[in-house]
Amino acid sequence: MLDFVQQLVSGIALGCVYGLIALGFVLIYKATEVVNFAQGDLMMLGGFFAFTFIGMLGLNYWLGFAGAVIAMALFGMLAERVVVRPILGYPQFSIIMATIGLGYFLRSVVGMIWGTDDFKIETPFSDGVLRIGSLVLAYDKLSVIAATIILCALLYLFFNRTTLGTAMRASSENMLAAYYMGIPVKRVVSIVWAIAAAVATAAGVLLAPITFIHSNVGLVLGLKAFPAAVLGGFGSIPGAVVGGVLIGVIESMAGFYLPQGWKDVAPYIVLLVVLLLKPEGLFGVHMRKKV
Amino acid sequence: MRFLFKTDYEDDIKLFPHSGYIVSYGILLAFLLIAPFVLSSYLVSQLVFVCIYATVGVGLMILTGFTGQASLGHAAFLAIGAYTAAYLQQFNVPFPVYFLAGGLLTGVVGALVGFPALRLTGIYLVIATISFAFIVEEVLARWETVTHGNEGMRVKTLSLFGQAVPQNGPSFYYLCLAVLILTIVGTLNLLRSPTGRAFVAIRDSETAARSMGVNVSLYKVKSFAISAAITGLAGVLFAHKLSFISPEMFTLQLSIEFIIVILIGGAFSLHGAVLGAIFLVMIDPFLTYLKDDLPGIIAGIAATFGADSITAGKIHGNVAAIASANGLKGAIYGVIIVLFVLFEPLGLYGRWLKIKLFFQLFPLYKRATFKRQKIYVKSERNR
Numbered sequence: 001m002l003d004f005v006q007q008l009v010s011g012i013a014l015g016c017v018y019g020l021i022a023l024g025f026v027l028i029y030k031a032t033e034v035v036n037f038a039q040g041d042l043m044m045l046g047g048f049f050a051f052t053f054i055g056m057l058g059l060n061y062w063l064g065f066a067g068a069v070i071a072m073a074l075f076g077m078l079a080e081r082v083v084v085r086p087i088l089g090y091p092q093f094s095i096i097m098a099t100i101g102l103g104y105f106l107r108s109v110v111g112m113i114w115g116t117d118d119f120k121i122e123t124p125f126s127d128g129v130l131r132i133g134s135l136v137l138a139y140d141k142l143s144v145i146a147a148t149i150i151l152c153a154l155l156y157l158f159f160n161r162t163t164l165g166t167a168m169r170a171s172s173e174n175m176l177a178a179y180y181m182g183i184p185v186k187r188v189v190s191i192v193w194a195i196a197a198a199v200a201t202a203a204g205v206l207l208a209p210i211t212f213i214h215s216n217v218g219l220v221l222g223l224k225a226f227p228a229a230v231l232g233g234f235g236s237i238p239g240a241v242v243g244g245v246l247i248g249v250i251e252s253m254a255g256f257y258l259p260q261g262w263k264d265v266a267p268y269i270v271l272l273v274v275l276l277l278k279p280e281g282l283f284g285v286h287m288r289k290k291v
Numbered sequence: 292m293r294f295l296f297k298t299d300y301e302d303d304i305k306l307f308p309h310s311g312y313i314v315s316y317g318i319l320l321a322f323l324l325i326a327p328f329v330l331s332s333y334l335v336s337q338l339v340f341v342c343i344y345a346t347v348g349v350g351l352m353i354l355t356g357f358t359g360q361a362s363l364g365h366a367a368f369l370a371i372g373a374y375t376a377a378y379l380q381q382f383n384v385p386f387p388v389y390f391l392a393g394g395l396l397t398g399v400v401g402a403l404v405g406f407p408a409l410r411l412t413g414i415y416l417v418i419a420t421i422s423f424a425f426i427v428e429e430v431l432a433r434w435e436t437v438t439h440g441n442e443g444m445r446v447k448t449l450s451l452f453g454q455a456v457p458q459n460g461p462s463f464y465y466l467c468l469a470v471l472i473l474t475i476v477g478t479l480n481l482l483r484s485p486t487g488r489a490f491v492a493i494r495d496s497e498t499a500a501r502s503m504g505v506n507v508s509l510y511k512v513k514s515f516a517i518s519a520a521i522t523g524l525a526g527v528l529f530a531h532k533l534s535f536i537s538p539e540m541f542t543l544q545l546s547i548e549f550i551i552v553i554l555i556g557g558a559f560s561l562h563g564a565v566l567g568a569i570f571l572v573m574i575d576p577f578l579t580y581l582k583d584d585l586p587g588i589i590a591g592i593a594a595t596f597g598a599d600s601i602t603a604g605k606i607h608g609n610v611a612a613i614a615s616a617n618g619l620k621g622a623i624y625g626v627i628i629v630l631f632v633l634f635e636p637l638g639l640y641g642r643w644l645k646i647k648l649f650f651q652l653f654p655l656y657k658r659a660t661f662k663r664q665k666i667y668v669k670s671e672r673n674r
Contacts, residue, residue, distance in 0.1 A: 083629055083633070087633060095632075097554055097632050101628030101629040102629060105624075107618070107621055109622050223543070264425070268425045271418070271419075272422050279411055
């Protein structure tokens, strides 16, 4: 029983990381109907920025964290301006390919600048553990869970309660109509990329004590975050986090109870089953097309 | 400029619309046939890879280019073909049998993937195919009695009708070339048959195709099966070419490379698959060439512009350091993909058509002829 709870908690923590990355996917998808295959790599780059600020320049952890988030928000806007904006309004597949290209580029440039080793960021809560009875919870994992809940709530409110959020939803449903209604669609998209990059950075920094950061971490985790986003129904913010947690829990349970090898495949099998039974995901909104 | 007068349907679906095609393709074929005697063995070996990648590209083109179903899982189909060959070869099954068996088995698996994919569109389909590829990769790594797991499998030299066909010799090149040409001709025939027309109709508008009486589900599954089968055939050749296969060769990276093949070539014509394959395979020797020669060239240019020998030496060193940096290839890949998507969405074949039209219409060519129409995404959720 204790094993089970322990696995559950570590699964949830891992799942929250997937959820955080998936949040980035969902944000960009919700606002532009674009799937950003470079989301994991944005996370990786954010982690490296934070590593530079904290580990190499010796800044305070929180200062470095904030610096990395701001720098990455600007970088997100730059990436949107250079790669995405020229093809906004063209078929989705082009944009997917462009973001795959961006991911390739980021991975190898980071590899060239920082090298291909594993890096670790010292955090104020790296080592401590919380004991409840005989249950041992590491602070770094708890910090991921807490941050995920806070970010998810903030973003949910942002999308559903603010004017900017409404504008984002409008431009995703029908970009041309949004133009007509006076929404500055280009600026909206740019802001969405900034937010998504910032969220990705938060994920990268929180993740650093758990998985370390290296130039391929974005690809590895991004591919796990995908099923998370799909499972939650690609357009739903709470769905992304729930999907992430599900994937994380499935993965850690499969790693513990099933023979070796199931750990990596189990999330994908579950994903395929869900897609078969409910193609729009667990939380997806499915509407009929009016002809 | 040549004007073609088409007076009936037979004219419209001719394989060679006019004699110029026969001449130019004849010359190309003649060149390809004498290639092993003219080119270095390294280049011939690269040509074999071009043939294999182009075969996969043709397969993927049927699915993605003509039926409009994106797939990022074709490495898995390649793997199934390759492993079938390696497995059957242990029992001394002759090449033609396991070659066809590889294609057939992969086709069946493709159809099985096609069924669940019927309900999925767009990004969901992409993710489902990625998941499928992951599962296949893991199965290959774990099913040790058949695949020898992560140790990989050795593939013996191909023997055809009692003759050994070493993977580096010209005969293997001819075999791959023959497979490629047969695949292309077969696909061309398929595309002018009702099945091919149905594929294109589904790509252009599923609703319209259905209302015209096309059985969308049936044709989507067919498209998956045919595409997978062709990829499986290429997989058999791939296994022989590398003479060693292991699960980590067939990763998502490879699937992305296949998509790059048709994207860079131009995802609307079979020419694109071949051009894209040439581009993707030949970029490696080109980068090696750059790595070796670029520093010297740039230092030489600097010297002619009056840089003294010390500065020129520094420039030489710096450029050499950049050119031999780890992972430069990935960065160049990324930049190439982005540049193609942004500036050449019709790919290399599209560029060729533009150049051709420019000279045909000179001086009346206008750039707007090939301008993409913005479609301003409407939510897929309402579809």
